[in-house]
């Protein structure tokens with residue numbers, strides 16, 4: 526929930542209906558600032574800037590690129606995802622969250638400006654290729670739903686074209702304002718999932734697994750397509766059975782035909798995240814597994830251990846949902862081959878696979894793939 530103790534707003538922002546709505550939904554009354562400096566200074570002075578920043582909302586506009594390519598690495602197979610950059614940071618608090626170490630300082634920013642978004646999306650909606658676009662890379666897509674018209678605006682924008690799908694990725698159940706919108710299957714509601722043990726111990730303030738899956742079922746009942754992300758998967762005693770049960774629980778709630786794709790990936794982290802986890806989550810044991818440094822400089826579990834859990838999950842997916850596109854975010858050829866028996870190694874091959882899934886399930890224009 527967005528429940529700030531301080532709210533700041535850029536002095537240059539016009540009081541549009543979008544801003545008026547947001548201001549009517551959050552307390553306290555916004556303090557006007559000329560630029561981001563007072564907000565950054567306030568956060569930097571806190572004992573725990575990472576935690577404190579979750580309570581400081583900064584309403585501003587995006588001064589950089591609204592549309593960006595996902596920062597995948599060239600070392601691992603990448604899915605060519607596109608990011609719509611409409612906000613930063615998060616009010617929930619996961620021990621493993623990369624955003625704790627990504628921003629300096631982290632700031633809960635809302636980037637206003639429907640006109641700006643419409644203009645940035647225009648070439649995509651009339652282009653000669655298809656796009657998979659998400660807002661959940663630098664923030665949780667749906668923490669904003671209770672206070673902002675942005676998710677509604679985007680759902681309706683995407684509904685009017687057939688070149689792009691919008692994936693709204695979340696660990697909340699904030700979908701009520703979207704359910705009765707005309708979405709034309711171009712918005713995919715998406716949940717990151719984990720085992721109940723991991724959710725309870727590492728994901729403060731997030732919805733339970735059951736609540737997420739019930740929300741997914743509700744979304745499907747309104748014609749939405751859904752996706753799931755098993756990321757990060759943690760290795761701990763009994764994890765194989767626990768993750769298998771999560772897969773089973775998903776398909777007890779939704780039919781495979783309504784699932785566009787599922788990604789899987791084990792825990793990986795930049796080395797400097799370890800000190801942040803130790804300081805902010807002293808009971809968490811997640812940084813103490815046996816890790817190696819990958820070629821992208823991130824710490825990862827040993828490859829045979831990753832492959833073992835992936836193979837267990839792949840077997841359940843084959844059994845319960847053989848037609849759903851399951852893919853890795855950031856794994857190499859050996860892992861793909863030993864898990865799925867194929868490797869989308871050619872340029873754009875993985876993107877192609879996911880575009881086809883979106884065409885099939887969401888009605889994207891297949892002639893452009």
Ligand code: SF4
Nearest residue numbers: 615617618619622696
């Ligand atoms: S829900 Fe996502 S963005 Fe929010 S704290 Fe957890 S990992 Fe970070």
